[in-house]
Amino acid sequence: MAVGQVGGLLPHVAVPSTMPAFLIPEWGLSYGEAGLMASAYAIGYMLAAPVLTTLTDRIDARRILIFGSLLNALGTVGFGLLAEGMVSAMLLWGLTGLGFAGAYMPGLKALTDRLAPGDSSRSVTVYTGAFSFGVGLSFLACQLIADAFGWRWAFILTGLPPLIMTFVAWSLTPVTPAPRAGPLLDLAPALRNRTALGYSFAYGCHCFELYGVRTWLVAFWGFVAASGGAPLGAVVVSALFTALAMPASILGNELALKLGRHRAITLVMLLSAAVALAIGFTAGLSPWLTLMLMLVYAFTVPGDSGALTSGMAAAADPRFRGASMAVHSTVGFAFTAAGGWVIGVALDMAGGVSQPGAWALAYSVMAMGAALGPVFLWWSRRSGASS
Structure with missing residues (x-):
């Protein structure tokens, strides 16, 4: 599943990777317009995620995963x-984001449905x-392909690897969710779960910061390099910055297991x-x-x-885990859309x-x-939720 996700x-970052050198000058965009264009991916994701992720409480998530991965490829090549x-x-970028909405959280649901609780x-x-490892490769591949063959080929060639996940999803053992009654978009149980909701809004703050820096990382390093003496180019810095997120996320979770999630998350976000x-x-x-600070x-x-x-997944009621994941991803990508545009x-x-x-x-x-992330965690705890 991790390989398929990569x-x-x-x-994923084909637009941010090609904006500074290609799309902004070719189409005469302002930085606000460029940020909005990049955010179309998150907007498409945000609009589709509630339906596609909640649907995984009713049908096998791998079916949604196959559909989303195919649409992800189609939008990018398009x-x-x-x-x-x-x-x-x-x-077109919004369509690609819509496809990814059928791949990321449904993929997580497909994974957790096939794990024992202690493994989650x-x-x-x-x-x-x-x-994050996949996004790092995206920065690397998109910039190298665009520099060598033009920005259109960067989209066409990176639009093919999402098909890997279709084969991964197809190979999974089928799992049939327990029968559910009521409307499809019944998010009320997830919205009443303040523990999970606190994690989701803090996740939104994380996404705002993360996609703010990712959307403008190539442009920022272009500014740094223009001053002279930059030890590395934008291709290496953007790929390295994002690839380091994989060990960082794993180490952060281990810290949370030792200190408690609320305490560890608050410490990391304030730092x-x-x-x-x-x-x-x-x-x-x-x-x-700047390079040393960027590595930190x-x-x-x-x-x-x-x-x-993982805090949201653990706090979610197993009967409504798909709904909680829908809220989590929708909040996250709403903040994501705001991040690129606001910056x-x-x-x-x-x-x-x-x-x-x-x-x-x-x-x-x-x-x-x-x-702002720790503020939402404080709110969820103050409302009687445990860590």
């Missing part, structure tokens, strides 16, 4: 062949950790906010300093991911990607997102 993630401007790009925490963390502020206010001073940030940003998702608007407001003050503002916004 294949499904190869197109972008490479047909996108001609912001509107068509948003429609570490297995879920490996699965969520593979997410991440502090590092984001340090990056923003020292950007342009020294490429080596590569651990703090995803360090809470596995603990947040783009901040860059426009402060003079664009060539200005140090613009990046100070951008990373301050990311820090604010991370710092």
Whole structure:
């Protein structure tokens, strides 16, 4: 499942990877428009996730997983062949995000349905950790292919690996969920579960920060490299930053098992906010300093991911786990959509990607997102939920 997910993630950052050098200048986009275009993926995901993920409480999740993986491939290849401007790009990228909505959380449901309860925490963390590893490969592949063959081929070629997950899903032993009555989109049981909901809103804050930095990572390192003396190029930095998220997520979950989830997540998110502020206010001073801070940030940003998702899965009522996952992913990708766009608007407001003050503002916004996560965890505990 982790290998299949990596294949499904190869197109994941194709738009952010190709925006600075190709899409923004070719289509004459502002940074806010570019951020909105990149966020179309998350918008498509957000709109489809409640239906597709909740449906896994009624039919075998592997069937949804096959459908989503096929649509993920179709949307990405379609972008490479047909996108001609912001509107068509948003429609096709939104379709790709819709497909991924049928792959990520339904894939998690397909996995947890086939695990004994005691196996779930570490297995879920490996699965969520593979997410970041796949995104790191996406940064690497998309930039290298675009530089060598043009941005359209970056979409066409990375649109094929999602088909790997269709074969993985097809090979899974069928599992039939217990019969369920009532409406499909009955999210009320999940919304009443304040323990799971607290993790989901904190996860949204994590996603806001994560996709804020991922959407603009290539552009940011272009600014750093323009000052001279950058030890690494944007291709290596973006791939390394994202690939480190896999061990970071696993280590973060182990920390949560030792300290307790609430305490560990709060510590990681506040540390991440502090590092984001340090990056923003020292950007342009020294490429080596920025690189060191970015490597620290590569651990703090995803360090809470596995603990947040495994915490939600553990807190969810088994009868409504699909509904809880639907809420979790919908909240996460709603914040994701906001992250890429809001950072783009901040860059426009402060003079664009060539200005140090613009990046100070951008990373301050990311820090604010991370710092809100512990507030939601405090709310869920104060409401009587346990950690």
